[in-house]
Amino acid sequence: xxxxxxxxxxxGGQFLILSHLQKHSPSSLSEVMAETEFSKATLNKYLALIxxxxxxxxxxxxxxxxxxNLRLLVDSDTKGxxxxxxxxxxxxxxxxxxYLLYHGQFQAQQLAQELLISEATLGRHISGLNKLLAxxxxxxxxxxxxxPEHKIRYFYFGLLRKIWxxxxxxxxxxxxxxxxxxxxxxxxxxxxxxxxxRLDFVLWSHITQQRLKVNACQFREIEQKMKGYTDNIFYQxxxxxVDQLFSGKHIALSYEDGEMLILFAFLVTHRILPLHTMExxxxxxxxxxxxxxxxxxxxxxxxxxxxxxxxxxxYELSQICGQVYLFSGYLLQDKHKYQLxxxxxxxxxxxxxxxxxxxxxxxxxxxxxxxxLDKKIRWEWLQLMDYIVENSGRQIKIGLDLTVxxxxxxxxxxxxxxxxxxxxxxxxxxxxxxxxxxxxxTNNPISHSKRIPVYYLKYDLDLTDLANIRxxxxxxxxx
Numbered sequence: 001x002x003x004x005x006x007x008x009x010x011x012g013g014q015f016l017i018l019s020h021l022q023k024h025s026p027s028s029l030s031e032v033m034a035e036t037e038f039s040k041a042t043l044n045k046y047l048a049l050i051x052x053x054x055x056x057x058x059x060x061x062x063x064x065x066x067x068x069n070l071r072l073l074v075d076s077d078t079k080g081x082x083x084x085x086x087x088x089x090x091x092x093x094x095x096x097x098x099y100l101l102y103h104g105q106f107q108a109q110q111l112a113q114e115l116l117i118s119e120a121t122l123g124r125h126i127s128g129l130n131k132l133l134a135x136x137x138x139x140x141x142x143x144x145x146x147x148p149e150h151k152i153r154y155f156y157f158g159l160l161r162k163i164w165x166x167x168x169x170x171x172x173x174x175x176x177x178x179x180x181x182x183x184x185x186x187x188x189x190x191x192x193x194x195x196x197x198r199l200d201f202v203l204w205s206h207i208t209q210q211r212l213k214v215n216a217c218q219f220r221e222i223e224q225k226m227k228g229y230t231d232n233i234f235y236q237x238x239x240x241x242v243d244q245l246f247s248g249k250h251i252a253l254s255y256e257d258g259e260m261l262i263l264f265a266f267l268v269t270h271r272i273l274p275l276h277t278m279e280x281x282x283x284x285x286x287x288x289x290x291x292x293x294x295x296x297x298x299x300x301x302x303x304x305x306x307x308x309x310x311x312x313x314x315y316e317l318s319q320i321c322g323q324v325y326l327f328s329g330y331l332l333q334d335k336h337k338y339q340l341x342x343x344x345x346x347x348x349x350x351x352x353x354x355x356x357x358x359x360x361x362x363x364x365x366x367x368x369x370x371x372x373l374d375k376k377i378r379w380e381w382l383q384l385m386d387y388i389v390e391n392s393g394r395q396i397k398i399g400l401d402l403t404v405x406x407x408x409x410x411x412x413x414x415x416x417x418x419x420x421x422x423x424x425x426x427x428x429x430x431x432x433x434x435x436x437x438x439x440x441x442t443n444n445p446i447s448h449s450k451r452i453p454v455y456y457l458k459y460d461l462d463l464t465d466l467a468n469i470r471x472x473x474x475x476x477x478x479x
Contacts, residue, residue: 001132001372002332003084003162006094011087013038014046014053018083019334021063021072029068057086084333085163092117092125093132096140101156101207104214106143135329135371148221149211150262151328156207157266158331161200169199177247178202184244185267188237191274204266205247208259212249219258225326226261228286234277235264269322275311282318291321291366298360304388316384320377324366330373338372338379353385354378396473401431401442402457412461416441419466426473439472 004012004019013036020035021027027035033043047063047070054061059082060075088094092115099106099114112122130139136155138147145152172178182201186192193201211217229235238245239260251259267273268281268288282289295317299305305313332338340354357378361367367377398416402409413428420426431440436452443457455469 001135001329002335003088004334005132006097006129007087007091010046010049011091013042014050015084015087015334017043017046017063018050018072019336021070022074023336025072026069029065029070032070053086057082059083059086079166080333081163082165085165088163092122093129096122096125096129097156097159100140100145101210104144104210108143137328144214144216147218149217149219149258150222150265150326153204153207153211153262153266154327155329155331157200157204160203160207162331162333164203169203172202172206173198175202178205181205181245181247184241185272188234188241189274189277191277193272197272200270201272204263204270208263209247209249212246212251212259217255217258219255219261222261222265222326223258225287226265229261229264229281229284230257232281232284232286234281234284235260238264238267265322265326269319269326271319275315278315278318279311282314288318288322288325291325291364292318295321295360295364298363302356302360304356304385313384313388316380320380320384321366324369324373324377328369328373329371330376332372332375338375340375340378340382353382356385357381396426396438397436398426398428398473399431399435399437399440400428401440401444403444415461416466416469420470420473439469441469 004015007015016036017032017038020032024031029040029043032038033040036043038046047065051062053059060078061083062073064071064073095115096111099111108119108122112119115122117125126140133139133155136147136151138145138152138155140146182193182198185201239256242251242256242260245263246259268278273281282292292314296305296309296314361378368374400409400413400416402412404412409430416428417426431437431442438453440452440454441457442454453472455465455472457465
């Protein structure tokens with residue numbers, strides 16, 4: 001599902017133009033018309049409406065048309081979530097979803113009056129919305145959300161995460177009960193959460209607090225999928241702190257297992273828990289650990305991993321496996337998000353692993369849900385491959401032979417280490433003729449009998465030199 005699917009037709013069209021220009025600005029009118037399939041008259045109308053909406057919502061955003069070319073101008077302080085919210089606020093489907101989150105249920109006649117539409121129009125919107133929500137395996141039925149509770153919360157998390165304003169985040173983060181929940185989780189993990197992890201955690205808690213008001217949540221699927229984890233020590237620790245983790249809200253005994261398993265499922269799939277905690281959980285076993293092991297074995301078969309697998313690699317693979325095991329669907333920001341055909345995710349790797357991904361995932365049915373989640377997971381896996389290639393485990397030794405004195409040598413060493421992101425597989429040391437190196441960096445002419453790559457500095461170590469050195473290291477590693 002794309003976010004624009006929840007918008008009204010006009011706003012969705014305007015958002016499509018914006019999404020294109022965010023990736024390709026400036027663009028000619030003909031290019032935008034080809035991308036959007038709008039006529040010139042419709043395009044010009046939508047451009048005027050975009051500028052009007054930006055002004056109404058006090059967004060520092062505009063589109064200029066100069067010589068048949070469109071240019072998007074956005075102030076650096078203008079946040080993407082504020083832009084997305086502006087195009088969603090008046091959408092019936094969006095308002096309907098928000099109403100259900102905060103009220104739990106609705107009467108068709110009353111809600112139609114509140115939304116200033118007829119009951120027939122409301123019915124059409126519900127029907128259209130249910131077709132979209134099928135990707136997430138829940139629906140609206142008789143004025144309520146029906147389906148696995150963890151998938152309902154997962155959908156709302158993806159929606160609100162894209163549209164909450166800074167003030168919304170701050171208000172939630174400042175609440176005393178959220179602070180208590182964060183402190184409890186940090187105590188159980190033995191580690192501090194990053195600001196990003198805190199924000200994601202409090203958003204999930206906010207959604208949970210709204211859903212606790214619903215008396216008919218369906219926990220059967222999560223209890224079935226996570227039944228192997230109820231004996232996990234970390235899960236047991238969470239379970240014994242139920243009051244602190246749910247803001248002291250009373251949870252019926254029959255619901256406690258379901259609620260805790262949903263929280264646990266979120267924590268182990270959304271990069272909230274620290275590495276050492278996830279390693280402990282995966283070591284316990286369970287379906288997520290088994291699927292992660294299976295994926296690793298498939299990657300080893302393709303010779304993508306060496307004998308030693310770094311903890312961060314296992315961690316990322318477990319997050320990917322957890323998402324496909326527990327959840328369905330994904331709410332994409334726009335049609336360009338995770339579009340592998342035109343926007344490969346690689347930073348340094350010259351190899352294209354898309355065919356390898358297809359080969360591996362074809363053997364793991366959970367990775368082929370035929371939803372937008374497939375796109376997201378493949379993108380994340382390909383990014384991980386880029387990291388693995390760059391940090392392949394090959395020890396690289398660089399010798400520095402510099403006539404710059406001690407201070408100059410120390411400074412250049414630190415600059416080079418920092419530029420290479422302190423890769424633990426790279427050693428940088430003073431050049432010793434008796435030592436073998438993978439690369440020598442020098443401002444001296446060197447006569448060396450062995451065939452060792454040499455990079456000659458013409459002047460001081462500058463950005464061009466750094467980029468060339470990096471290419472020599474990783475380009476060689478990728479070959």
